Amino acid sequence: MQPHDVLAFLGGVRDVRELSAALACYCTEAGFNVLLGALCDTAMPATPMPADEVTNDMHLIAQLAYGPIRLDQCTYVHLAPPTACGLLAVARVGAAVLACPTPLDPARLAAELARSTVSSLLSARQLCLAALQASITPCNCFSLFQFAEQAGIAPLRDAAAACCLASMPRAEAPAQDQQGFSSLPQEQLQSLLQSDELKVSSEKQVFEAIAAWAHARPRERVPHMGELVARCVRLASMGLRELEALDQEPHVVESQEVTRVVAHAYIMKLMGAAGFGGDGVGARRSVQQAAATAMAAGLGQSSAAAGQLAVGSSLCVF
Numbered sequence: 001m002q003p004h005d006v007l008a009f010l011g012g013v014r015d016v017r018e019l020s021a022a023l024a025c026y027c028t029e030a031g032f033n034v035l036l037g038a039l040c041d042t043a044m045p046a047t048p049m050p051a052d053e054v055t056n057d058m059h060l061i062a063q064l065a066y067g068p069i070r071l072d073q074c075t076y077v078h079l080a081p082p083t084a085c086g087l088l089a090v091a092r093v094g095a096a097v098l099a100c101p102t103p104l105d106p107a108r109l110a111a112e113l114a115r116s117t118v119s120s121l122l123s124a125r126q127l128c129l130a131a132l133q134a135s136i137t138p139c140n141c142f143s144l145f146q147f148a149e150q151a152g153i154a155p156l157r158d159a160a161a162a163c164c165l166a167s168m169p170r171a172e173a174p175a176q177d178q179q180g181f182s183s184l185p186q187e188q189l190q191s192l193l194q195s196d197e198l199k200v201s202s203e204k205q206v207f208e209a210i211a212a213w214a215h216a217r218p219r220e221r222v223p224h225m226g227e228l229v230a231r232c233v234r235l236a237s238m239g240l241r242e243l244e245a246l247d248q249e250p251h252v253v254e255s256q257e258v259t260r261v262v263a264h265a266y267i268m269k270l271m272g273a274a275g276f277g278g279d280g281v282g283a284r285r286s287v288q289q290a291a292a293t294a295m296a297a298g299l300g301q302s303s304a305a306a307g308q309l310a311v312g313s314s315l316c317v318f
Contacts, residue, residue, distance in 0.1 A: 008118055008121075009118055012113075012121035012125055013114055015151075015153060016109070016113055016124050016125050017107075018076060018147075018153070019125060019128035019132060019151075019153065020090050020093070020106035020110060020128055021076070022074075022076075022078065022132060022147055023086055023089050023090055023093075023106070023128050023131055023132055023135075024082040024083070024086040024087050024105070024106050025080040025081065025082050025086055026078075026080060026083075026086065026135050026140050026143070027085050027086040027089040027131055027132070027135050028085065028134075028135040030134050030135060031089065031131040031132060031135030032131065033134075035089055035092060035093070035127060035130065035131040038126075038130050038131075039127070075151075076147055078143070078147065079143055079179050080140070080143065080179075087105065088103075090104065090106055090109055090128075091103035091104055091105075093124050093128060094109045094112065094124075097113070097116075097120045097123050097127070129155060129156060133155065133156060136159055136163050137163070137176075138166075138167040138175075138176040139176045139177050141163035141164045141177055142160075142167075142180030143177055143179065143180030143183075144156065144160040144180075145160035145180075145192075146183065146184055146185075148160055161192065161195075165192060165199055168192075168193075168198065168199070168200065168206075169208065169209055169212045174212065181216075182213065182216035182217070184213065189210075189228070190231060190232060193209060193228070193233075194231065196284055196285060198284055199286045200286055200287060201286065202238075202287060203233050203234050203237060203238050203242070203284075203287065204242065204245070206232055206233045207229060210225060210228045210232065210233070214251075215251070225251070225255055225258050226257030226258045226260065226261050229258050234283065235261075235265035236265070236268075236269075237287065238265070238269075239269075243265055243266045243269060246262055247262050247263065
């Protein structure tokens with residue numbers, strides 16, 4: 001038995017325990033279909049693996065080295081309850097990997113896998129991960145991003161983050177995963193809002209997302225709005241009129257710190273200073289694309305108006 005086998009076992013048990021619990025809560029029909037497809041494409045071992053791959057001894061070594069490993073409960077408390085689809089998905093994973101005749105819940109699946117083989121453990125991990133990645137939607141992306149970040153499951157975190165970047169709340173449209181968005185820790189919200197891949201049409205929408213998050217828990221979060229606006233809203237890429245409109249926003253007016261940040265940006269813009277406001281200096285790609293689209297639409301309307309004017313003038317000649 002090699003040390004890397006024990007480490008693979010420890011990581012596999014931890015991941016399956018967390019992923020299966022998340023799968024029970026967030027699996028969608030799309031995720032379940034991906035799971036079924038993966039089960040058809042994956043050849044599961046029909047016979048037990050050699051004795052040196054059985055993880056019973058590894059479990060004992062791990063307990064002696066690190067203390068008792070709790071397999072009956074995950075460390076992350078999910079906001080959503082288990083669903084029928086999710087529990088069925090977990091049961092399918094157990095049936096495929098362990099050939100278990102009775103349905104297993106997440107706790108029993110992790111416990112049974114700890115008495116199985118490393119290869120079975122890692123197969124279950126991959127199945128849970130694939131189903132969860134296919135289950136990511138705007139209705140659960142913030143919850144899954146928060147879970148994956150805390151659990152340290154990078155592939156799921158990155159996939160959920162991509163959906164979060166396209167699902168930020170706006171003044172006229174709150175987040176579909178409102179519970180998940182509102183419960184984001186400040187550092188996770190900041191990491192999303194600072195991304196150049198954030199899908200917004202203007203920096204004002206970034207401010208609206210900050211305001212929505214802060215006013216979900218106003219007493220503890222509103223005092224941090226100025227810090228978030230300074231770090232996340234790319235004020236340097238906003239025009240004078242945009243800054244003037246932002247300065248009139250109720251959430252800016254009611255906060256002396258946010259007013260100071262926006263006023264400073266306005267003065268710097270008047271002075272022609274560059275490279276201030278937000279950790280990203282340039283405009284985001286999505287903002288640039290929105291501006292280009294608006295400009296193209298404006299040019300098209302101008303051309304059409306000019307054409308109509310020319311036709312009208314020619315008619316006047318006759």
